[in-house]
Amino acid sequence: MTEEIGTTADGDLIINVGPQHPATHGVLHLVITLNGETIKKVEPHLGYIHRSIEKMCESLTYRQFSYVTSRMDYLSSHINNHACALIVEKGLQVEVPARAKYVRVILDELTRIASHELWWGAMAMDLGAFTPFFHAFRERESINDIMEETCGARLTMNYIVPGGLMQDIHPNFQKRVKDFISLYKSKIDEYDELVTGNIIFQNRMKGVGFISAEDAISFGMSGPAARGSGVNCDIRKLYPYGIYNQVQFDQVLETAGDSFARYMVRIREMKQSVSIIEQLIDNIPEGEFLAKTKVVLKLPKGEFYTRVETARGELGVYIVSEGATTPYRIKFRSPGFSNLSALDTMARGSKLGDLVAMMGTLDLVIPDIDR
Amino acid sequence: MDKEELKIKISKLLPTAVYEDGGDWLNIIVDSNKWLSYAAILKNDGSLLFDYLFCLTCIDWKTHLTMVYHLSSTKYRYNIVVKSNLDINTPKIETVSQIWQTANFHEREVYEMFGVNFLNHKDLRLLILPDGWEGKNPLRKDFEDLINMIKL
Numbered sequence: 001m002t003e004e005i006g007t008t009a010d011g012d013l014i015i016n017v018g019p020q021h022p023a024t025h026g027v028l029h030l031v032i033t034l035n036g037e038t039i040k041k042v043e044p045h046l047g048y049i050h051r052s053i054e055k056m057c058e059s060l061t062y063r064q065f066s067y068v069t070s071r072m073d074y075l076s077s078h079i080n081n082h083a084c085a086l087i088v089e090k091g092l093q094v095e096v097p098a099r100a101k102y103v104r105v106i107l108d109e110l111t112r113i114a115s116h117e118l119w120w121g122a123m124a125m126d127l128g129a130f131t132p133f134f135h136a137f138r139e140r141e142s143i144n145d146i147m148e149e150t151c152g153a154r155l156t157m158n159y160i161v162p163g164g165l166m167q168d169i170h171p172n173f174q175k176r177v178k179d180f181i182s183l184y185k186s187k188i189d190e191y192d193e194l195v196t197g198n199i200i201f202q203n204r205m206k207g208v209g210f211i212s213a214e215d216a217i218s219f220g221m222s223g224p225a226a227r228g229s230g231v232n233c234d235i236r237k238l239y240p241y242g243i244y245n246q247v248q249f250d251q252v253l254e255t256a257g258d259s260f261a262r263y264m265v266r267i268r269e270m271k272q273s274v275s276i277i278e279q280l281i282d283n284i285p286e287g288e289f290l291a292k293t294k295v296v297l298k299l300p301k302g303e304f305y306t307r308v309e310t311a312r313g314e315l316g317v318y319i320v321s322e323g324a325t326t327p328y329r330i331k332f333r334s335p336g337f338s339n340l341s342a343l344d345t346m347a348r349g350s351k352l353g354d355l356v357a358m359m360g361t362l363d364l365v366i367p368d369i370d371r
Numbered sequence: 372m373d374k375e376e377l378k379i380k381i382s383k384l385l386p387t388a389v390y391e392d393g394g395d396w397l398n399i400i401v402d403s404n405k406w407l408s409y410a411a412i413l414k415n416d417g418s419l420l421f422d423y424l425f426c427l428t429c430i431d432w433k434t435h436l437t438m439v440y441h442l443s444s445t446k447y448r449y450n451i452v453v454k455s456n457l458d459i460n461t462p463k464i465e466t467v468s469q470i471w472q473t474a475n476f477h478e479r480e481v482y483e484m485f486g487v488n489f490l491n492h493k494d495l496r497l498l499i500l501p502d503g504w505e506g507k508n509p510l511r512k513d514f515e516d517l518i519n520m521i522k523l
Contacts, residue, residue, distance in 0.1 A: 047499035055510055217423050217445055220473030231445070238448070303394045303452075305426075305441070316426050316441070331428040333441075341476040370499060 008033065012040055017355070019048045024359065025122060026366030030343075037351050042344045050370040057330040062088050062162065062297040065327070070156035072334060073368035075115040076310035078107045081160040083308040086241055087317045088162040090306060091299035097288040100164035101243045102280050106177065107150075107159070108242070109273040113184070114143040115311035116266045116273075123263075123360035124195050127204055132195055139187055142180045146173070162297065164290035177281050181274055188271060196267060205260035209346045209358035212257060219345070220338035223313020224269060225362050228262035230255040235309040247279050259354075262361035298325055312336055312363055336368040377449055384416055385409050396441075396450045403438075403455045407465035413442060413453075414470050420444045421451065424467075427477035429485045431512045436462045436485060457487065466492035484510040 007013055012033050019029040027048035033041040053072060057065040066084035070077035082104055089096060121136030144154045149170045151159035159166050195201055211221075216229040226233050234251040236244040252268045254261035299321040307316045313335030320329040339362050347355055374397045378390055381397070387405060391398040401409050413421040426441035440453040457464060466489040468475040478489045479498040486508040489495055497504055507514045 045498075047501065050499050052509060055514075215472070218472040220424055220471070220477075222425075233445075305395060307425075314425065318426060318428065318439075318441075320430055329430045331426065333426040333428075337476065338473050341473055345472075 010035075019045075022126075024366070025364065028340075028364065028366050028369070030355075032352070032355070034352060037353075039347045039350050039352060039355060042347045042355070044340055044343065046370050048370065049367050051367075053371045054330055054332060057327060059326055061325050062299060062327070065330070066161070067156075067158050069332070070158055071367060072332060072371055073310055073312060073315070073336065073365050074155055075118060075365055076111055076312065076315075076368075077155065077157050078104075078111040078160060079308055079310040080315060081158060082108060082242070083306055083310075083315050083317050085160050085162045086308065087304050087306040087319055088297060088299065091302075091304050091319070091321065092162075092293065092297065094163055094291050094293055096164055096291055098285045099287050100289050100291075102284045103165055103169055103289070104160055105242045105244065105247070106277055106280050106284075107147075107157075109276045110143050110146065110177070112273050112311045113270050114140050116270050117143075119266060119311075119360075119363045120191065120195075123357075123363075124201075126356045126360045127201065129195065129198075129201070132191070135187070135190070135194065139184055142183070146176050146180065149173070149176070161290070163293045164288070166290075168289045169284075174281055174284065177277065181277060181281070185274060188267070188274075191267065196263075202260065204354070204357055205258070205263055205361075206256075207258050207260075208350060208354045209259045209262075209361065210257050211342055211346050215345055216257075216342065219342035221313070221342050222335050222338065223309065223311070223363075224252075224265040225262055225313065225339045225342075227252060227265045228254050228361070229257040233314065235307050235314050239307060241306070241308060243280075247276050249276050259357050259361040266363070296325055298323060299327070307333075310335060312365065312368065313339060332371055334368045334371060336362075336364055336366075337371075340364060340369055377451070380418065381413075381451070384412050384419070391454070394452060396452050398452045398454060400454045400456070403457055403464045406453075406455050407467065409453075410467045410470050413451075418447075419449065420446045421449070422446075422471075424471035424473050424477075427474055427481065429481045429487060429510075431459075431485065431510065433459075433512055435459050436487065438464055438481070438487065440467075461488075462486060463488040463490055465490050466495075468492055484508055486511065 012035050015032050017030040018024040019027040029045040031043045053068050066081045069080040069084055117136045117140040121133035124132035148154050151157040213229045213231050216226045216231050222233050230253055237251045249272045252265050254265050301323040304319045307314055316333030318331040319327045322328040346358055377397050389400040421442040421444050423443040423445050425443055428439050430437045436457040438455045443450050481487050483497050483500045
């Protein structure tokens with residue numbers, strides 16, 4: 001056990017960041033060993049928001065358990081629910097109506113934009129720029145309004161259920177999404193002017209927090225954090241689900257492996273999400289939005305695994321079923337947990353002030369890590 | 372490459388492995404004594420290169436524990452599931468954290484939640500549970516917390 005305060009025998013200083021620290025965006029506790037201002041070791045202490053979601057799910061039915069997953073990565077709640085719906089549909093071999101498939105992907109991509117918006121604003125704020133936060137939240141607010149009108153909730157949606165959608169989309173849905181997209185396209189360029197091209201910002205990001213592609217794979221990193229190192233890992237491309245195989249989009253890859261590369265991946269990914277939504281929004285088929293399923297769902301005996309691409313990376317849901325109404329064992333392979341494990345390797349040798357930029361570009365959501 | 376071809380290829384490299392039906396991917400059951408040497412083969416053999424351990428977990432079957440490793444090859448895009456059965460009273464298995472670095476955190480999680488002892492792990496201590504946690508392992512089936520009831 002590392003001493004949590006004081007100095008080591010070598011004269012290195014041990015300091016704590018968190019669990020209550022604005023830059024950790026939640027209750028993450030890092031114990032850092034410092035030589036002067038240079039980081040020698042970063043040791044995450046987890047569990048401040050651990051709710052044992054996996055244990056809880058063992059006593060929840062297959063209709064109930066997806067509600068809990070909205071509370072894991074709360075910025076990707078639609079996508080988490082989508083993963084849960086997919087695994088139940090896979091086990092029961094339910095065919096989802098086309099209308100639901102289209103709406104699900106549109107909502108997933110809106111969620112991704114909203115999540116990247118929040119990340120962009122908060123990360124710029126961590127580096128000392130306050131204005132971007134307001135810009136990001138202004139646009140994110142429009143998405144939240146669309147979600148509220150459609151799902152009745154702004155953060156923990158629980159709208160995607162096994163078989164399709166909980167209710168049909170609001171009559172205004174298509175119009176409002178299109179309005180948002182046309183507004184938003186002009187704003188992304190504004191972000192580049194405001195932050196991306198800023199020389200102070202670039203100096204703080206470039207060459208900071210390097211991780212090689214080999215290490216990124218070994219640490220099980222996924223999502224934009226791994227794609228910044230050039231790892232080809234977009235689940236939407238590799239193992240398409242929903243109707244991702246019917247839409248045109250590029251997997252965004254950067255090869256530099258530093259904080260700026262991870263930043264650019266997310267910025268470019270937002271543009272890809274816009275393009276996906278544009279391809280689908282006018283083509284939502286008419287018809288049913290929910291397939292008929294039994295009242296009580298029972299997955300057959302066996303093992304099931306699905307993986308989806310959340311805003312942070314690969315979310316895996318692993319269910320071991322004994323044929324009962326509740327899962328025997330459920331495991332959520334959350335992207336944040338694996339991404340965080342690479343922080344130590346990433347930060348060694350850097351200055352303490354740069355740690356904030358690294359944590360920012362990993363886009364950590366603590367409830368997703370602790371589960 | 373389908374499951375059968377992969378099975379033929381892997382059986383040449385892992386002679387004592389047993390195969391199990393079910394699931395999307397090839398399920399391989401290995402003896403826990405053999406796991407470390409087999410893991411190195413799966414990671415390093417040029418025709419497999421399973422370099423991405425995307426899920427590591429454990430299942431409590433009440434009579435025994437089963438370690439489950441989901442592996443993927445970023446070059447060939449093969450996926451396999453490796454399982455190993457452990458004794459419930461003294462569960463122990465060699466660590467693979469030097470082969471896949473992500474195993475470091477995942478094994479610590481399994482250690483505290485299931486009580487599995489990972490031999491030769493450099494840093495095996497509590498990760499999520501609070502310091503000084505004593506008593507049973509929360510994700511075991513016989514765990515009951517009388518204060519914070521989670522049964523619904």
